[in-house]
Amino acid sequence: MTREVYVLDTSAVIAGFVPSIIEVRQVTVQEVLNEAKDLYSKLELETAADAGKILVMEPSEEALSEVGKKVSQTGDQVSNTDIKLLALSLDMLRAGDEPKLITDDYAIQNLASMFGIPFRRVVMRGITEVFTWQMVCPACGKLYSVKRVECEACGSRLVRKPAKQFK
Ligand SMILES: [Zn+2]
Structure with missing residues (x-):
């Protein structure tokens, strides 16, 4: 044990x-x-x-x-x-x-x-500092490492998702 x-x-x-x-x-x-x-x-x-x-x-x-x-x-x-x-x-x-x-x-x-x-430390859910973020297009799946609003390939609105979690 x-x-x-x-x-x-x-x-x-x-x-x-x-x-x-x-x-x-x-x-x-x-x-x-x-x-x-x-x-x-x-x-x-x-x-x-x-x-x-x-x-x-x-x-x-x-x-x-x-x-x-x-x-x-x-x-x-x-x-x-x-x-x-x-x-x-x-x-x-x-x-x-x-x-x-x-x-x-x-x-x-x-x-x-x-x-x-x-x-x-307590890892708090929803606290952005523990993540790096990337933008992803929900329509075509294209990933962006910089913050932008629309997909340059298809024009869809991008969503933010965590790329990796810091230890
Ligand atoms: Zn797209």
């Missing part, structure tokens, strides 16, 4: 990370569940927690104070919840697990890097 585990922060949950369809083990802290309470994701998150897909854990005091110390050094703007998620990731890393912190928050990513904690 893989020791990979996703550590979910609130931004991951807000961005539509769907816990119930992910096979990897997932953990978070109670504060994330609390922060998500008034969001549309509440139901999904609680359902996943109830079904045992997400484990709610507490970081060690040791890891907490270690992360807290680093935060006060760097001056990164992170919440208490963020500190707990980083500390939890650190605990798991030291226990021999392979945590991936799932977050879109740059301050958290920055701190995760300092501790050698791998992180992953």
Whole structure:
């Protein structure tokens, strides 16, 4: 069994990370569940927690104070919840697990890097930045790498489609 585990922060949950369809083990802290309470994701998150897909854990005091110390050094703007998620990731890393912190928050990513904690951005559906685009003619299938409105071969209105997804 893989020791990979996703550590979910609130931004991951807000961005539509769907816990119930992910096979990897997932953990978070109670504060994330609390922060998500008034969001549309509440139901999904609680359902996943109830079904045992997400484990709610507490970081060690040791890891907490270690992360807290680093935060006060760097001056990164992170919440208490963020500190707990980083500390939890650190605990798991030291226990021999392979945590991936799932977050879109740059301050958290920055701190995760300092501790050698791998992180992953949430890939949001419909966000254009993660794709390169090309134009395609729906009538004759001609592809264009530049943005244009009409097909130069048949005059049809071009549609946009993703060419490739960045890692
Ligand atoms: Zn065409």
